[in-house]
Amino acid sequence: MWQAIANALANGHDLCGHPQDVTITGDLSLCENRPVSELALAAVSSAAAAVRALSGTGGTAAVDRNLVDQWCKTSVTPIGWKLPSQWDDFARDYATRDGWIRLHTNAPHHRTAAHSVLGNPKTGEEAAERISDWAGEDLETEIVDAGGCAAVRYDTARWRTHPQGQAVAEEPVVAWTERSARKTPWRPTNAARPLAGLRVLDLTRVLAGPVCTRFLAAFGASVLRIDPESWNEEGNAVEMTVGKTCSTLDLKTEDGRSAFLKLAGEAHLMVSGYRADALERLGLGPEALQAANPDLITVSLNAYGWTGPWRTRRGFDSLVQRSTGLAAPGPDGQPKGLPYQVLDHSTGYLMAAAAIHALLRASSEGMVSSARLSLARQAHLLLDHWRDEPKPSDFVRSDLIRRDPTFETTAWGDLQRLPLPFAIEGISASWRCPAHPLRSDPLGWIDEAGNSVRIT
Template identity: 40%
Template sequence: MRPEETLQSLWTLAALPPEALAFARLNGTDPVLPSSFAVGTAAQASIAAAALAACELGHLRGTARQEVAVEMLHAALECTAWFSLDGRVPPQWDPFSGLYRCADGWVRVHANFAHHRDGALRLMGLDPSTAQRADAEAAMRSRNAIDFETAAAEAGLVATALRRFDEWDATPQGRAIAAQPLFTIERIGEAPPLALAPLAESQPPLAGLRVLDLTRVLAGPVGCRALAAFGADVMLVNAPHLPNIEAIADTSRGKLSTHLDLRSKAGQTSLEELLAEAHVFVQGYRPGGVAELGFGPEQTARRRPGIVHVSLSAYGTYGPWARRRGFDSLVQTAMGFNHAEGEAAGEGKPRPLPMQILDEATGYLIAMGAAAALWRQQREGGSWHVQVSLAQTGQWLRGLGRIPGGFEVPSPKIEPWLESAASGFGELRSMRLSARLARTPVAWRWPSMPPGSHPARWP
């Protein structure tokens, strides 16, 4: 599918005005990174959709439409999420993360968080304090892949068996995902349109909007970072007792960052005070987790009529895996992408996609969905619920088709696309945003700062 057609399909699903598509400028064609999948198209279309939706909301607030340009290679490189701190490039993976050969196939383990790593090692029968990668590889050779996947899920851990596309399609979860749209935007309550000040032509399209970001890895932070780039005030809410990965330095650009312990009454009260002035609430808790704390979609709609609540999950809201935890790399493995990439490359072993495109594209779909729901809220009133998942994005990516000769393209240089800025983590060198707005260039209002750097109040 051509990039323009892909963008049009996203726009139609969001029910936004078709005349706005005339202001999109998409350059480039796949392949731009070594892959048999249209990862460049997925990156470009999702980023363009997010930027164009933000601009359409700005247009509804009184400004002229403006051109949005996205170059495919730049978009794809942005989605590699490369960054450095004081000249050091943080490792992307824990040594225990990755594929393990089993007695009857492969299993991918996600071990970037210590509690996930230690839990997986104990499930292998190993002592986390002494185990080495070679010990884990030896332990897994006698295991059944599906049995290990099932045991990990039952223990609240994150590991998936490698499947082919046809094997995934035959699973109940595969059938559930195939029956769902890429994303949904649903009205969940009654409310008048929230008061939004008219914009001046020089203001970014989301100026004056307030976004609560209750996400950690990686799609949610990317989506909320995009909303910040288009002018929104974004408050990242972290729990002081929960760990983070170093990518938070890159994904916190443009955000305020506060600490709230939502297990406590004080933390819940502070969040409720922030919610009272928010327009968007984005959460990536395990399915049902945020509702247990009193901030599920219907609960936030009652507390803040007119809110747009965005829910991110790994495997969607239907099917036996709906409550399973997951990460991009695991969803790639479970759904068949790793097998298909390895087969296309002729390497004789599974191969990951060249970037975590399920995370990145889903992140920009979060930004698009939030802006589209706000557009509807301004026209119709109501409270709204946007739902996205990594697996639904995977199903969409697969539907974009395969790229013959996709591995023949050389790996491009990243230096032309980098920018540097001071941050609370050190000198941050990272990818510039690829969406270029003709009248109001994207910009970061605040530097990236560590969790808890700001008070729990809006500026």
Template identity: 40%
Template sequence: MLGELWRSLTGDELRPGAAVIEGGEAVLPGPFRVAAAASASIAAATLAAGELLRLNGIEPGTVSVDTRHAAAAFRSEQYVRVDGEAPPGVWGGLSGDYRAADGWVKLHCNYPKHNAAARRALGIPDSADAAAEAVAKRTAWDVQEAVVEAGGAAAAMRTRDEWLAHPQGQALADAPLVEFTPIAHSPARPLSTSDRPLGGVRVLELTHVIAGPVAGRALAAHGADVLQIGAAHLPRLRTLDIDTGLGKRSAFVDLRTGEGRARLWRLIAEADVLLQSYRPGALAALGFTPEKLAEARPGIVLVELDAYGWSGPWARRRGFDSLVQMASGIAAETAVDKPRPLPAQALDHATGWLAAAAAMTGLRRRAAEGGSYRALLALASTGRWLDSLGRKENTTEELDTTGLFDELDSPFGRLTHVRVPGTLPGANPFWAQGSPLPGEDTAEF
């Protein structure tokens, strides 16, 4: 599995003895091979970091990933604590699974604008009981389309076969897990002489929720200077800020203004990696096209994430991990009386680690060959990869997290968090600081 994943990411064969995955898969419930996917994606990112060390003449050693640790990392937002207490829950508003006239539909309403959109589409007050009553009178597809049309996020539950027959499922059939393309030619740019894989590398992160922030967090663990850019007027989820902000800085830039866009261009001119999860076309509509990014910063590595894929009728549709699970048949596979999601937001976390691996692969190509690169990833493509791994016994074990935590000080308080997974003997990953308050830093490298 890891060899195939490495080949699809890099085009290279995995070196004999380069990595070992330890432990069995029976650490998370359900039939999907979530722990195996977690171990493989984390191993791929750690191997990519090791290859950067090798370029600098440092022997990386054998990468090792413990399956239990990898599984815990894929549920990191469930375990993070501030001064010993769990932060607020992630789910809010009218979020949840609702029984429709012909099946099930999930509403994703964690953000106020999506909650308001669902209320508009259903013609209801802000009440889960009212939502349940309204949904029960309509088909799941009708509810999904009405909410999406109103500017919200929803997905009807489909079976795997229904998804494969759907135009968006078909659009993903031939899509690679990670699509790498060169943007422009530029001279090779050697790595810094740091003893950490990403020492001296500047990462500009324009992401939200889980997948993109996980990618930035992974890059920070290997030594990158990661600056997360948000905006004061946009809502945030406190728990995810705390969990995924480890090792980063955070600043606000309002891209609605000319001054904000000019500030972002100045940051891009100094960045090595731009990691973004705006909906496809949104950033380009503000003038930040791949070609202009490569002009502003020759040698930039652009890594972009979306929900449903980069082609097909749903390419621009709002989506989140839980919605992709509903739409693609994952939640239906073991559904009995209601949808059954994966035991982790695995599409988000796997996509995040694969995005980090893609960023480091792009940096390695830039150092060896020159050029600016673009990598595209999608939660639905990651779900397709997870599906391709087959199934394991449908166990019900609960994960033992003993010994998997570290602590760091932060402006939020003393954080207890899942330690960085993946061992790299040449330069083990770690987070140098706790998570920042959103917007507390200056928007500069």
């Protein structure tokens, strides 16, 4: 797994070092037949190795495997208040007449789509009763065609023979394209904060993309996250908005697209989590972006892969787990998801590593790189490293880990945040601002000191 990740990031260019060159500390806190911790650890290590290479300090890098697992569960502990729920009341697994299906209804328009197919049930129990009469694939098709999100639970063998499973298996872990730069590429100017001055345009949501941009912000990048007025993920904002500027644009309007293209022209890097055809349908595809900024590096995420019949399907970690067979049935037959959303988190750290690799490639060879990753391809990394022998699966709780948490005062209340799971000698990792609600900042870049960045 380590070698597969290193090869995917290198793309024939040995710039970022190998994730196994990072020192690993701590005991393996989670290890079962599906090598969840191993994938997360390799991804975080690849990102840490990339930062070390970018800084040029030559300092040692270390990753704490216990803290990696904890950060993939949650990094925050509220003080005197409760975290908002990450899940809608209807987001769960349901028994169909021939198996199981997972609905993802956190977004209002996704919930509306599912409800319209099911005759607008008022409770989860009412939804379960109606779903029990459906054939799983029929219901999945109806909900997806209505603009919703659903996934029948396949076993691994069925996924591997499915046209989408076969397509994803042929994709690289990171798909690269590149072209020659026109201008002098961005280069780091502060070894201790190697991403200071880097302007990142963040078009990502739950959860992989925000993990990527949170990591970049920790090393000084100016991250501008853009969300539409209709989007909300308060349960994740506490985790994911730390260190970022959170603004809004309506990309369905001409004014919104015009403002976005101006921002793209000012950015060094764009990280996107839109479906494969979504930006193109808005008139913001690769040609429009290159016209606005020929030197813009892009790192893009898609749930189900970039080829195959499901390339434009809406998806989330929990759904991809069901489709690929990672959510194995428990004693009662109900699918049991992985201990945490490792597809999201591992892909997010790999996106960050890919972004830094692209920055190194630009500064050393004058090439503008674009990278594409998917949750489904990370699922194949797990499937390809499956173990048959039983392994313990107890999760080490965060309150059993010796830690020195940091404190944040947020709009939701005070909280403790776990110490970072990575450390690089000579480099400072921290965020310029605490977590805060989506769309709460003016539109524009803000530097590490909290000042607006004027672009000339």
